Amino acid sequence: DVKVTQSSRYLVKRTGEKVFLECVQDMDHENMFWYRQDPGLGLRLIYFSYDVKMKEKGDIPEGYSVSREKKERFSLILESASTNQTSMYLCASSRRGGYTFGSGTRLTVV
């Protein structure tokens, strides 16, 4: 089974901090994604990547950046955390078809 691992389950950060969320998958998938989940808004795509060093903006990229230096790792960066970035962050990977998700990181910005 594909395993997608997110480095932290819960994070609390201060406003203005630079935040790194890490995601690693172990099945050599080309495609990786970052979503955030908010009540009433569902899952919204922040950024995705089809290959190493390649990235594309999703629907809500503002305030975020990403890094994909290795195929198995896709990092989400909050350049200067704000309270409206408090959310559940979900990483996923796929080769084709459906995704496999990580367990999520609950980020609280205070």
Next chain:
Amino acid sequence: DQQVKQNSPSLSVQEGRISILNCDYTNSMFDYFLWYKKYPAEGPTFLISISSIKDKNEDGRFTVFLNKSAKHLSLHIVPSQPGDSAVYFCAASKGRATNKLIFGTGTLLAVQP
């Protein structure tokens, strides 16, 4: 602009009865649809999918129906079990290989014992 919509934020059903979760989409280019299930503090897990060349796909207690002319799909769970209580997301993509999924807002299903 919500391309995939789940208009019912929540649904409550008695154990043993049928649960019907609905999803509407606006983009006629979507041709591959999926349902995911999510428990609290866990990532979504794949449940069932359907290609636009079909109008029904069945897997055990779960059946997905697709009505392309109405741009509507539904997930039927029969019989419903308390362990089915979760948030259900429908998702759509333009072609299975493109991989970019657009998700709906989710429906919280509560199955009462």
